[in-house]
Amino acid sequence: MLIAIDAGHGGKDPGAVANGLMEKNITLKLALKTGDYLKNNYHCDVLYTRKTDVFLTLSERARIANREKADLFCSFHINSFSATAKGFETYRYPKAKAKTAELQKMVHAEAMKTLQEHSIADRGMKQKDFAVLRETRMPAVLTEVLFLSNPKEAALLQSDDFLTKIARAHADGLAQAAGLKAKQKC
Template identity: 45%
Template sequence: MKLIVIDPGHGGTDSGAVGNGLKEKDVVLSIALKTDWYLNNYYKVKTIVTRYTDKYLSLQDRSKISNNNNADLFFSVHCNAFNSKPCGYEDYTYTSVSANTTNIRLIFHNKVKEVISKYGINYRGMKTKNLHVLRETRASAILAETLFIDNVHDSNLLKDINFIEDISRAYADGIALALKLEKK
């Protein structure tokens, strides 16, 4: 059975980005826990969430959880900031990845794009970046930047329970499709 490590970014003393009455650490925890719920209720899979509460974990702790458990996929949930124009959704892999990781990310990404289109969210694309959790995790790793918390349009969606449900389900379904998880 495949093992997915779901990583809600930031936590505890590290609030992450803030804007429009929201803290990244809270938004991504909600999305991560809902993604975990969808995966476990609809697919045959094992999951580990790096934090179930508002606690601090170092980047090293996060990658160690994945590596020590031989995860098949490390999925890190974040929100962007700095009110870049245009705002919206993007996801990342490390700057140099295997063909398998590239394929997993493409399948995942295309599933998420369905929700992005449904809500008229700007699509910022698939990107690469030298980030610790992408670089130091042995499993295939994806980091999703779920909208811009400091942009009013995006933050209003992050406050909308329907959007949170839809994006969480898209993350779960995208992971399941990419890893060929069997439905329950």
């Protein structure tokens, strides 16, 4: 089982910028933490679209996952709108098959379990024609983890402990969707 993890933005594309944070840096941390957790706790392989601060087009991200024949794809993003905007949401391609809806449901549910501990609003499971969702050939989900523009949520996004927890939640949701077995602890 190969799970593709996509850290949104990167290089010349910072993504959202607010409260002293850049989306590209947070998505990279989340992607690396999620992949590490998957590899260390489940029987699977992980493919990163990027492991450093480099720019990739949206189509390049999908091509990487398609070329390597990934079984699942998860793209990390952070929202930004206003100081009062808040919450977590996930997206799937509108014409996606049922397996993609199941993937979205499992990742969303696991993330919300963690986010409820911090009173984070559930903005729902949505559908949108995003290139990385449209162009990937495997079940794919895109998550928008909080709002950089909201000072309270920006503070959480600066916490390594919080990022570790939300990365684990994503990993557990991906593992459920993939039917992965957990590694035995020694």
